[in-house]
Amino acid sequence: MHNRYMAAAALMLLSASINTTNAQQNQVIPLDTAVRTGKLPNGFTYYIRRNTEPQQRALFYLVNKVGSILEDDDQQGLAHFMEHMNFNGTTHFPKNELVDYLQKVGVRFGADLNAYTSYDETVYQLPIPTNNPSLVTKGIEIMRDWAQGALLETDDINKERGVILEEKRLREGVAARLQEKTMPVILNNSRYTFRNPIGTDTILKTFPVAAIRRFYHDWYRPDLQALIIVGDINPVLVEQQVKQQFASLKNPDHARPRPDYKIELTGKNQWLLLTDPEITATELEILVKHPGTELKTTTDYLQAVKRGLFNQLLAYRLSELSQQANPPFLGVKAGIGNLTGGLAQFGFSVTAKPGKLKEAFELAWSQVEQVKRYGFTQTELDRAKTAYMTNLEKAKREVSKTPSNNYVAEYQQLFLNGAATPGFDWEYRFMQQQMPGIGLADIQAVATQYITATNRDIFVAGPEREKGNLPDSATVQEWLAKVSTAALQQYKDVAANEVLLPKVPAGGKIIARKHIPAVGVEQLTMSNGVKVWLKPTAYRNDQIQFMSFAPGGINKYSDADYPTASNTIGIIGGSGLGEFSPLQLSRMLNGKSASVGAYIGGRSQGINGGCTTDDLETALQLIYLRYTAPRKDTVLFENAVARSREQIRNKYDNPGNVFSDTVSNVLSNYHYRLSPVTQERLDSVSLDKAFEIYRDRFADAADANFVFVGNFNTDSIAPLLETYLGALPALNRHEQPVILHSSVPKGKLIKTVEKGNDNKATVLLVYHGDCKYSEDEQMQLQALAEILQYRLLTSLRETAGEVYTPSVQGGMTKEPDQRFSINVSFGCAPEHVEHLVGLVQEDIINLQKKGATSDELLKYKAGLRQQYELQVKSNEFWLQYIAGKVEKKEELKPLPDVEKRLNKLTGSSISNASKRYLSGENSIRFVALPEKKKD
Incomplete structure (x- = not known):
């Protein structure tokens, strides 16, 4: 499933019935012809693709079907340790010379050069500049070293022990303690339970170097490895180099078979009660485990789409539930997803308000039961399908700008799991044919398959002091039985209003135009005083980004009003627009690619957002409504305050919160406006005052500057700008920002x-x-x-x-x-x-x-050049650059000469x-x- 337009989780999702024609059922999905792939006689696999997004860059990934699951009992943690050692000395780069070399060509350690180890794989990543052919050759050489050229010198191994133990130490905390208790249950006490990739202290401290050398000899071998290279390269030449370099890799004599470990389903249900002094809220989680399937055929593909639609529909239902008055929970989520060891899962969790776990669970689980019993409505499904196809159409327009890392992710799944990667054109055609045939029965079949009562794990976790008030297994079973036998009404969907803005405003006129050729910008001045800065680009095929700013902001309000002022955007901005609640607005915008948010900073306020070219008018209507039609919602306000109150109540049970708030307090010198939120402040927040503040901040756009960057024609969009931005209210108050100073303690x-x-x-x-x-x-x-x-x-x-x-x-x-x-x-x-x-x-x-030193300067300058080259070729960069210059009243000049500055x-x-x-x-x-x- 192409991750350009679908959540990565959808790759893993598994489902039921099909509506394909007989000719298309269970056909093997073809491999995209744009990728060059092959397998050498030693079993080594490669995938090579030319892609110029970004230009003069390539991504090199070495993927190993080697993870912690393959460790012997005396090797726990050594798969991950081995990953570290590949950076600490290889055939062509002894000691730490690899990192040193790469930094000098602009590859940053951690940010660019990295790796990870999981249960089943170890993956190394390396981005390489390709403007110099020798760097491409060097990149292949590095990959060859990683594949089978680690030196594993005793001194280097012993030095790395402390680093690994410190990495393990960073993971300590309440999450790690809970995971230590839940994972044996989730993993059914399988081998995965005893192969946590980070390992054990005892082995990490004391393992003999022969143990890691044995692991390396057994498993780092060509029949378990693949090289992925995607970027601005010549695939033919690169393929020749790959064959030359990797043909000499050797599999060990009498190679150990690579077991395909799986977690076996037991058919049993499990229960676990967890308490900890640092847990800040009570949560009930249900996890139903199922066999996983592959993504190789047209049937598999369509099933994954149906699971994606199911997740989208269920998330919307739960979102709607969260917006009811005074719900007993703080949050609820559910959906189908991937689990390790060849399993899939239906997961559900609800976080309750204090003393409300029973009510929270029954209300939230009743939604799951309702979906299982009755499914969804046709209008709900139609909206979900429309949203899916809209994203697909959007992806089609951007296909030539697909970033290389998207292709890498696909080929990685192809090698590790056999997941199909047919290319966008195939996927687009397939879904155009198949989407109309997906019906309500298909989606309900997903619910029936995954929401079951066997292979079910139930966890209840809460603060240690609440242990006596938490339910036991029998009690939760009673709750489940009650919901499963309750009389539930079918869901009634409310039709969406199809008109966002019933009456188009009269608008204004452009009264002045100014060209700034130095940066390719045109400035428009509207009759209401609004200034618009336009920069057409071709960095993306179908993207427009925008923002506005005007002097004012939160600083204009007193300390007494500050708690309300600082929360105004969250309160009013999150309450919908005009007559539309957030859910109604979401329905209204379904099938559109336009998003507009408002902000109120310390010294300014405005909007920000983005859209596709076709949906620019919708985006401008949303901008107009953000300024002229704010909405307040008592229910949403009271729910938000209740959630915040609970977050504050037990906040300091978590040591991390104590530390971070201490840092904030000290660095602000205990400034009132920069201090953490308290219950007293929260109690002073007023919905009516927030609404008043919002309207005041957006009542006057006469001094507002709007910046638009993206793929548009300035003359073509000018009439739309006149209609909507020219209609924004103008009181000509000519406000000045209020400057508030804070200090950091001296000495x-x-x-x-x-x-x-x-x-x-x-x-x-x-x-x-x-x-x-x-x-x-x-x-x-x-x-x-x-x-x-x-x-x-x-x-x-x-x-x-x-x-x-x-x-x-x-x-x-x-x-x-x-x-x-x-x-x-x-x-x-x-x-x-x-x-x-x-x-x-x-x-x-x-x-x-x-x-x-000269080496340090070389590294910094090389890294900055590489970052800068990529940054300046993005809409995001130019949006911030233009806005920053205009807001500071600085001249819009060509970008500074980086080399001249670096020379200093x-x-x-x-x-x-x-x-x-x-x-x-x-x-x-x-x-x-x-x-x-x-x-």
Whole structure:
């Protein structure tokens, strides 16, 4: 199933009856002819495709049918460990030379260069610039090394133990504790239960190096491997190189058979009650397990579409339920999806308000029972089918702009699971033929097949203090029986009004036009004062993005009104438009590709959104309604407040929330408007006041600037802009933004939070202060931050082995105050905090004394060039660039010469920058630690 237009989950979904003609039933889906594929005599498979989105880039993926499920008892965690070792020394790149080399050609470690290990596969990813043919050759060489060229030197293995253990430590917490208890149930105590990819502490600390070498020898072999290369390449030449490089791979003598492990269904139901001090709400989850199927034939494909439609229809029903007055739950979700080990599942979960689990479950599960008993209505199905085909048509118009990673994902599923990838044209034709034949009986058959009472796991999880109030298995069975025998009425669908805007406004006129050839922009001035900035592009075939801004914002309101003002968009913006509730609006817009949201920032307000070319008028109507027809809804408001109240009530049972709110409070110097929400503030929020604030903020568009970027003709869309933007209200208030200043505590400060019992620490070092803002200085700061991160990866991770991934983020603001900050963060063992903070300081001192090395500058500059080249070829970039310049009242000039700015980065300039920005004169150390154990 093509992930250009359908959720990835739909790839995995499984279903029932078919409405295909006899000639089309169960035909094998053909392979897309645009991909070159083959299998070498040693069993190695490859998929190669030319694709120029983005240009001068290619994605290289090495996919191995090798995961933790293949580990012997003494190898638990070593499939994932092996993934790490492929970055720590291969035939052509000993030690850490691989990462070093790739960074110098602009490939960033983590962001671009990465890998993952799961139960059944290990996948390595590498994006490569293709403007230099030698880099393509080098990319293939790297893939060859990853396939069978790891050195696995003893010292490197032993050094990596600490890194892996720190990665495992980061996962500690309430989610990990719950997973440890639920996974044996979900996985039916199969082999998967005992092969968590992260492994066990004991083995990771003590395994002999022979164990990982044995795993590598047994399983990293060509008959279990595939190379995927998609991008701006010559497929014929690349195929020749692949054959030359990978033909020499060897399968081991007497190769171990690769078992196809599956989770067996037991036909039994299971129950588990879970409590934990850090759980903040009570939840009931039902998981019904089913055999999985393949996606190889036309029958399989159509079944997957039906499951996708079922999920869409059920989600809509549950969304409607959530908008009833005072529901007893905080959230509910359900649907069919994939489960590991060759299984599929129907999953359901409901999160209840305190003391309302029974009511919450019965109300939510009754919707599931209603669907199983009666199915859906014809109008519901028609809307779902229309939405599906609309997305398909949209995908058709964008097919030439399909990004390479979409194709990679398809070929990966083809290799691992045999999932068909016929290409878009086949899929489009097939669904045009088959969609009309999908009927109500088909969708109800999905419900009948998946919503069953066997192979059913039920979990109830709640706060430790609520343990005595949680139901037992017999009680939940009584609830289920009650719903299954209750008298339920058939669902009655409400027809959607087909007219979004009954009366087209009179509109205004364009009174001035100005061309700005330097950036390809045309500025229009409307008779009501609205200014429109238009930049036609061809980055996408059928996309228009837009936003507006005008001075004003939340800062115009007093502290007393601030809780309401800061929530106004959530309250009013989420209540629908005009006479339409959110659900009615959703029905109205079904089959349209237009979305418009409103925002109110600190010093401005406006809208943002996007649409296809055909739906521009609909988008403009939505903009007009956002300004002129806000809607308030008492039910939705009270439901939102109730949810927020519950989120606040137990918020600080979670140690992460305690730490993050402490950081926010300290960095804002406990500024009222930047502090976390409290119950007292929430109680002061007023629906009527929010409605008043919204109308006030959008009552005057005379000073509004609209920016449109995308594939349009400025002359063709001008009449529509006159009609709708020219009709926006204009009071000519000429407001000025209110500037509110905040401060960060000066000097050196240490703030420690002790909360929770997990044996882990979180460290955040904040270096901050005033500065003189300029774009050149901002680049110096960002370069400094990234170069410091290079060093911390070496000192904290590679050398000390006490951190998994240190992060350094640098930023500079121009308004309302010229300030900078550099944040250094990492997780570690509590006993290592002082040592690691000392190492950070050593790296900073070294930067101040000696500046950046030529290698570090080369890496930063190469990475920035690669990022910049991609960024400037997107509608998103130009939308933000134009809006930013206009809002700051800066001239719209050609993009800055990046090379000229990069030339200003030198070893000594980084030294000077480190003295300015990392002096430590104003610095805050935040540390989260576990609670001290009481005697």
